[in-house]
Amino acid sequence: MTAAVAFDAATSTWTLTTPSTSYAFRRSEGSLWHVHWGPRLAPEQLAGLPLRSRSHGDVxxxxxxxxGGERFGPPSLRVAFADGVxxxxxxxxxxxxxxxHLTVRLADRHYxxxxELHYRxxxxxxxxxxxxxxxxxxDADPIVVxxxxxxxxxxxxxxxxxLSYVAGSGAPSSSCGGCPSCPAGRPCSPAGVASPGTRATRG
Known part of the structure; x- marks a missing residue:
């Protein structure tokens, strides 16, 4: 099956179709939001899918x-304008x-x-x-990216x-449990040996 790019003007939904998958996103609330990435669907099916619900400030x-604004997650674009904004x-x-090849162009409202977001x-x-x-x-003030x-x-x-991860420190301990003056009462961590870390999982 051939790949294709389509746009549904009624719902402002773009669809990218590969031989066995579909990827879709929609213009809403001043930005572009992901709708679907998975099994191949017809453009009219994708246009009818709702946006994912999200909490206040979620990106x-x-x-x-x-x-900026109500975004509190990690940004994929961070710039600084000449006035510090x-x-x-x-x-x-x-x-x-x-x-x-799809190109979507956005412009900042004030600066x-x-x-250009490119998809192929x-x-x-x-x-x-x-x-x-x-x-x-x-043609004047620089923008820092x-x-x-x-x-x-x-x-x-x-x-x-x-999700699993381990956190620790490779620095030597600043106190020695073998010394009478050590308030911690614990043995030293040899230099270069990580102290016990943390393991977290999320289903």
Missing amino acids: FGEELPGE RAVEWDYVDHTIDGG PLEV VYDDSDVIERWSALRHTG DIADSASWTLPARPDYR
């Missing part, structure tokens, strides 16, 4: 979350579809900054290629994800 599902507020400008699909693969491009549309990710991916919702 989960935003195609390229910036910083870091918040970005996007307005949709336009989009183009050239075969399997001379544009971003292929007939012989389920790979979805993504990248972003920033453009300073003014601290973080500019190629994309922000939203994983499909599943009940069996598991």
